[in-house]
Amino acid sequence: MSALSPRDPREDPREDRYPSRVGGEARVLPRRDPVVYGACPALLTDKQWAFYQRDGYLFLPDFLAPQEVRVLARATEELRARLGEHDAPEIVREPSSRAVRSVFAAHRLSAELDALTRNPQLLAIVEAVLGSRTYVHQSRVNYKPGFEGKEFYWHSDFETWHVEDGMPSMRALSCSVSLTENNAFNGAVMVVPGSHKHYLTCPGLTPEGHYQQSLVRQEYGVPTHAQLTTLIDRYGIASPLGGPGSLLLFDCNLMHGSNSNISPYPRNNVFVVFNSVQNRLQAPYCGLPARPEHIASREHTEVRTPMGG
Numbered sequence: 001m002s003a004l005s006p007r008d009p010r011e012d013p014r015e016d017r018y019p020s021r022v023g024g025e026a027r028v029l030p031r032r033d034p035v036v037y038g039a040c041p042a043l044l045t046d047k048q049w050a051f052y053q054r055d056g057y058l059f060l061p062d063f064l065a066p067q068e069v070r071v072l073a074r075a076t077e078e079l080r081a082r083l084g085e086h087d088a089p090e091i092v093r094e095p096s097s098r099a100v101r102s103v104f105a106a107h108r109l110s111a112e113l114d115a116l117t118r119n120p121q122l123l124a125i126v127e128a129v130l131g132s133r134t135y136v137h138q139s140r141v142n143y144k145p146g147f148e149g150k151e152f153y154w155h156s157d158f159e160t161w162h163v164e165d166g167m168p169s170m171r172a173l174s175c176s177v178s179l180t181e182n183n184a185f186n187g188a189v190m191v192v193p194g195s196h197k198h199y200l201t202c203p204g205l206t207p208e209g210h211y212q213q214s215l216v217r218q219e220y221g222v223p224t225h226a227q228l229t230t231l232i233d234r235y236g237i238a239s240p241l242g243g244p245g246s247l248l249l250f251d252c253n254l255m256h257g258s259n260s261n262i263s264p265y266p267r268n269n270v271f272v273v274f275n276s277v278q279n280r281l282q283a284p285y286c287g288l289p290a291r292p293e294h295i296a297s298r299e300h301t302e303v304r305t306p307m308g309g
């Protein structure tokens with residue numbers, strides 16, 4: 001048994017290209033994977049494609065039409081009501097109230113949300129970025145209700161998906177569709193542009209069953225103040241703001257977070273995480289049991305095909 005823990009991930013025979021939470025100090029390592037794996041899709045300009053590679057995100061206002069947003073908004077409200085009633089496992093509640101914070105595996109619980117994961121324009125962009133067919137690694141609705149929606153502290157999703165889900169490489173991206181206003185007052189997503197090119201290793205080890213805490217308030221797998229200060233001194237912070245129907249695409253390793261919502265109005269976003277079929281999950285690098293299927297897809301990995309295609 002190692003000095004650190006009975007499950008010291010450093011006893012894992014695999015080469016870990018992105019070691020984090022292995023008991024060492026917090027470091028800033030270089031990204032070891034491409035940012036884009038394919039060619040610029042017809043839907044994007046060369047300028048947008050270059051922006052995504054340099055800054056790690058792309059904001060497309062009015063990506064969905066008002067009617068499409070209304071359909072999704074109705075579906076997310078129905079999900080919250082149906083699952084909230086009997087505390088389904090896919091429900092995550094706010095830390096200081098019974099308000100619903102997130103619903104996971106939303107695309108498997110709602111036909112309308114499944115249709116969003118097969119939106120032809122979205123898939124064309126995602127397949128160009130990932131250079132392959134894709135499947136849904138994770139989907140969720142973050143409701144961030146007025147007054148009660150608490151923050152999501154700074155983090156890289158990939159750090160969690162690598163350490164706790166065994167995602168091998170940085171070949172996944174998140175699509176966040178706003179169903180409400182995302183403004184300076186209701187906890188819009190903030191990103192550190194360019195941070196996707198650096199891998200911030202996090203101190204500490206991963207607690208057993210960490211997701212039951214981290215999805216409410218993440219305390220492991222978060223960078224130190226020194227690491228964040230170095231990154232933000234260099235790149236600054238951006239917060240793409242827009243109305244319902246806007247789309248924020250961001251690289252799996254982009255540093256992001258959002259403030260608590262103390263406005264009266266919700267900030268309701270649907271997140272779909274697409275992973276390349278060449279990047280399927282392996283055993284978690286932290287050495288713990290795999291997280292549940294509704295948080296990280298291992299069985300439900302059907303290749304995404306475009307609607308009507």
Ligand code: 6CS
Nearest residue numbers: 152155157160214215218
């Ligand atoms: O652990 C995860 O997979 C989730 N955690 C955060 C804070 N963002 C990504 C994802 O929803």
Ligand code: FE
Nearest residue numbers: 155156157256
């Ligand atoms: Fe995240």
